Amino acid sequence: MKKTIVAIALILGAMSTKAQQLELMSNGGINISNQSSKGGNGKSKVGFQTGFGLNIYTKLPGFSVQPEINYISKGASYTVLGKKSNYNLNYLELPVLAKYSIGPVFLNAGPSVGLLLGSSKKAESVMGDLKKIDLGLQLGGGFAVPMSEKGKLILDLRYGLGLSKISKDQEADLKNRGFLISLGYALRLK
Numbered sequence: 271m272k273k274t275i276v277a278i279a280l281i282l283g284a285m286s287t288k289a290q291q292l293e294l295m296s297n298g299g300i301n302i303s304n305q306s307s308k309g310g311n312g313k314s315k316v317g318f319q320t321g322f323g324l325n326i327y328t329k330l331p332g333f334s335v336q337p338e339i340n341y342i343s344k345g346a347s348y349t350v351l352g353k354k355s356n357y358n359l360n361y362l363e364l365p366v367l368a369k370y371s372i373g374p375v376f377l378n379a380g381p382s383v384g385l386l387l388g389s390s391k392k393a394e395s396v397m398g399d400l401k402k403i404d405l406g407l408q409l410g411g412g413f414a415v416p417m418s419e420k421g422k423l424i425l426d427l428r429y430g431l432g433l434s435k436i437s438k439d440q441e442a443d444l445k446n447r448g449f450l451i452s453l454g455y456a457l458r459l460k
Contacts, residue, residue, distance in 0.1 A: 293325040295338075297426065297454030303344040304447045305436075315356045317343025319450060325369065336367040336378060341387075344446050359400070359436070359446070360387045365408050374416075379409035382430065384446075399438040404446055406432045414456065424454040 298320040305312050321340030328334060345358045365382035384404035410428030417423050432446035 291327040292459045293327075293422075293456040294459055295323040295325055295336075295424065295454055295456045297321055297323070297340075297424065297452040299426075299450060299452030301342055301344065301430075302449045302451075303346065305346040305444050306432075306447055307442065307444050312346030312348045312357070313354075315345055315347040315358075317345065317358070319343065319452065321363075325456060332371050334369045334371070336365075336369050336380075338365050338367070339363075340365070342384070342450075344384075344448060345389075357389075359389045361385060361404060362387055367408065371414070374413050375411065376414060377411040378426075378428070379407070382406045382408050386436075401434070401436055401438055403434070404432055404436055405434040406430055406446065408450075410450070417455075420458040422456040424452075424456055426450070426452045426454065428452075 299318070301317045301319045302314050303317055304314045319340055319342040321338055321342075323336055323338030323340075326335045326337075340363045342361050342363050343358060344361060345356060347354060347356050349355075361384040363382055363384040365380055367378040367380035369376055369378040382405070384406065386400055386402045386404065389400055408428050408430050410426065412424060412426040414422040414424050428450040430446065430448045430450060434445070435443055436446060437444045
């Protein structure tokens with residue numbers, strides 16, 4: 271898996287070496303997260319996400335590479351002993367997305383690496399020791415509406431699919447899942 275992610279990152283990096291245009295992006299929104307496990311799923315919980323990215327256009331028409339750095343609140347809602355509680359996990363997430371645009375509409379997909387920054391004590395008591403790294407895939411699309419000669423308003427909808435187990439407990443087969451809805455702004459730099 272790690273070799274695949276490194277290979278994808280190298281290919282995307284090679285595509286972007288002859289960039290024609292560069293956009294700086296900021297975004298913020300909500301994350302409707304959940305976790306999958308062999309024993310069943312928790313209920314979805316709403317968190318937030320915010321971050322920055324670069325949209326690097328390539329020589330291929332409509333194609334760009336979009337590396338990002340995002341702070342994102344993940345987790346799930348579980349009922350334990352009749353009491354419903356949210357279990358919060360906070361990540362610094364680094365996706366690298368291949369993006370294809372047709373006019374104002376775009377599709378994007380790519381690998382992501384999440385670094386666990388912290389978790390609630392409730393989460394640790396139920397999930398056990400948590401791994402610091404969460405590997406995943408993101409895929410989605412959205413709209414980029416021109417607001418000025420150099421700026422665009424961005425509506426981005428994505429699904430985040432966790433590929434790695436987040437708990438060190440081998441019996442707890444927990445993986446992050448979630449829908450991200452964000453609103454952002456892209457400013458053309460060159």
